[in-house]
Amino acid sequence: MSDPMNVLAPEHRRLRIGDAWRDAASGATFAVEDPATGKTIAEVADADVVDGLAALDAASTAMAEWAATPPRKRSELLTATYRALTERSEEVARLITLEMGKPLAEARGEVAYGAEFFRWFAEEAVRVEGRYSIAPSGGYRILTVPKPVGPCVFVTPWNFPLAMGARKIAPALAAGCTTITKPAGQTPLTMLFLARIMEEVGVPPGVVNVVTTKRSGEVVSALLADGRTRKLSFTGSTEVGRVLLRQAADNVLRTSMELGGNAALIVCADADLDVALDGAMVAKMRNIGESCIAANRIYVEEPVREEFSARFAERMGALSMGHGLDDGVNVGALIDEASVTKIDELVADAVDRGARVLVGGERPDGPGHFYPPTVLVDVPDDARMLKAEIFGPVAPIISFTSDDEVMAKANDTEHGLAGYVFTRDLQRALRFAEGLDTGMLGINRGLISDPSAPFGGVKQSGIGKEGSHEGILEYLDLTYVAIDLPGPARCSGRPACAPAPPGRPTLPTPSRSRR
Numbered sequence: 348m349s350d351p352m353n354v355l356a357p358e359h360r361r362l363r364i365g366d367a368w369r370d371a372a373s374g375a376t377f378a379v380e381d382p383a384t385g386k387t388i389a390e391v392a393d394a395d396v397v398d399g400l401a402a403l404d405a406a407s408t409a410m411a412e413w414a415a416t417p418p419r420k421r422s423e424l425l426t427a428t429y430r431a432l433t434e435r436s437e438e439v440a441r442l443i444t445l446e447m448g449k450p451l452a453e454a455r456g457e458v459a460y461g462a463e464f465f466r467w468f469a470e471e472a473v474r475v476e477g478r479y480s481i482a483p484s485g486g487y488r489i490l491t492v493p494k495p496v497g498p499c500v501f502v503t504p505w506n507f508p509l510a511m512g513a514r515k516i517a518p519a520l521a522a523g524c525t526t527i528t529k530p531a532g533q534t535p536l537t538m539l540f541l542a543r544i545m546e547e548v549g550v551p552p553g554v555v556n557v558v559t560t561k562r563s564g565e566v567v568s569a570l571l572a573d574g575r576t577r578k579l580s581f582t583g584s585t586e587v588g589r590v591l592l593r594q595a596a597d598n599v600l601r602t603s604m605e606l607g608g609n610a611a612l613i614v615c616a617d618a619d620l621d622v623a624l625d626g627a628m629v630a631k632m633r634n635i636g637e638s639c640i641a642a643n644r645i646y647v648e649e650p651v652r653e654e655f656s657a658r659f660a661e662r663m664g665a666l667s668m669g670h671g672l673d674d675g676v677n678v679g680a681l682i683d684e685a686s687v688t689k690i691d692e693l694v695a696d697a698v699d700r701g702a703r704v705l706v707g708g709e710r711p712d713g714p715g716h717f718y719p720p721t722v723l724v725d726v727p728d729d730a731r732m733l734k735a736e737i738f739g740p741v742a743p744i745i746s747f748t749s750d751d752e753v754m755a756k757a758n759d760t761e762h763g764l765a766g767y768v769f770t771r772d773l774q775r776a777l778r779f780a781e782g783l784d785t786g787m788l789g790i791n792r793g794l795i796s797d798p799s800a801p802f803g804g805v806k807q808s809g810i811g812k813e814g815s816h817e818g819i820l821e822y823l824d825l826t827y828v829a830i831d832l833p834g835p836a837r838c839s840g841r842p843a844c845a846p847a848p849p850g851r852p853t854l855p856t857p858s859r860s861r862r
């Protein structure tokens with residue numbers, strides 16, 4: 348196995364601030380681990396508040412020039428980033444697997460997904476529009492002028508170390524904003540690699556800053572308390588999101604919050620069970636279940652419960668667990684010990700309350716943070732895992748007998764991020780689409796993430812959308828300009844509207860034959 352760390356030279360394991368790669372002011376570093384072995388793979392700079400504010404200095408200084416850079420030029424730099432990521436996909440993917448644990452095939456998928464945000468927003472950068480209209484009274488005109496919101500602070504999670512940063516950085520740059528990203532302490536390397544790629548393709552200094560730190564609380568608080576920061580975008584738990592929202596309130600920041608989920612996946616008796624099984628495998632096992640849109644509760648209509656559960660357990664049991672860089676592995680290591688312990692406790696709690704384990708359910712001995720694919724049936728409504736985000740390869744199956752019953756259970760959560768429904772009945776699907784309180788819904792599909800679609804939740808799953816056309820609007824303020832122009836809108840004077848004034852040439856009237 349070649350060493351994926353070779354792609355990130357020691358000088359790029361430091362803070363990216365302005366035009367420099369710097370050590371932390373204090374000289375402190377922290378260790379990054381391979382979750383599959385528990386071994387240290389790199390030491391990176393551990394920023395404190397001084398470093399965080401230096402990054403904000405750089406982002407603020409670069410702001411005016413970047414906002415004034417022609418959209419076409421910004422677009423070209425985003426396209427160049429897309430191309431560089433695509434060309435270097437294998438290196439980035441190996442780095443993702445090494446620091447995060449997911450299987451290499453999935454890491455390659457993440458690189459394609461992350462790179463696509465740069466391509467999508469390169470195309471959006473040149474399509475930012477305001478509008479012109481006549482006030483209803485006719486007495487003045489209304490003009491809207493979109494403007495970049497200003498320097499942005501991004502707090503990104505460890506589960507998609509590239510893609511979650513990409514879907515914030517790309518629209519911000521497209522809109523003309525500068526950025527400071529604080530990647531998760533477990534997975535800083537991929538974000539540093541992205542910063543290096545963006546430097547190489549020519550993104551100007553100060554536009555993309557990366558601050559790696561284990562002291563997230565103090566560094567992010569200082570950034571949010573500084574009046575120069577104008578926007579916060581966070582992807583992570585609802586719990587942390589609430590804390591950040593309170594801090595963002597002090598300076599009334601624009602916020603985008605992609606928070607926790609508790610997705611219900613509903614299999615109706617009329618579903619094509621092959622399609623439902625494929626969809627459930629993706630919705631549950633993509634990213635080892637470490638995804639905010641992972642199916643957290645699988646509701647199966649009583650007539651197909653037994654067949655679905657048996658076939659699903661067989662497919663889950665056939666997956667192979669191991670180091671993500673090894674051939675044939677489908678299930679890599681989870682991020683850390685705390686995650687494995689939490690999942691183990693949730694399974695034990697469900698079993699204590701009467702659930703049956705069809706497959707998995709016992710953590711293996713040995714190094715690394717592994718938990719096997721697990722299927723539980725007869726999971727009672729009071730099991731803790733039906734309320735908590737499992738964030739791992741564990742699938743609780745619950746049966747249902749009516750659409751009203753399952754809709755009420757699916758909605759009985761503070762979250763409202765994603766859901767999935769499998770049915771061949773279009774009217775039934777539409778009733779679920781209207782009745783489920785989620786920001787996103789897959790119908791006969793387990794994969795819904797797409798840079799060209801608006802990703803985001805309702806209820807306590809978040810605020811705002813990422814990706815798609817809506818994604819760039821999160822980085823634009825609108826100035827409305829009222830222009831005084833009394834009187835009605837004037838006609839241009841074309842012949843169909845009014846006779847031409849004397850002395851002015853008239854347009855020829857088209858002959859019948861030319862119509």
Ligand SMILES: O=CCCC(=O)O
Pocket residue numbers: 506507637638639640796802
């Ligand atoms: O975990 C949250 C994001 C998942 C995705 O973008 O598919």
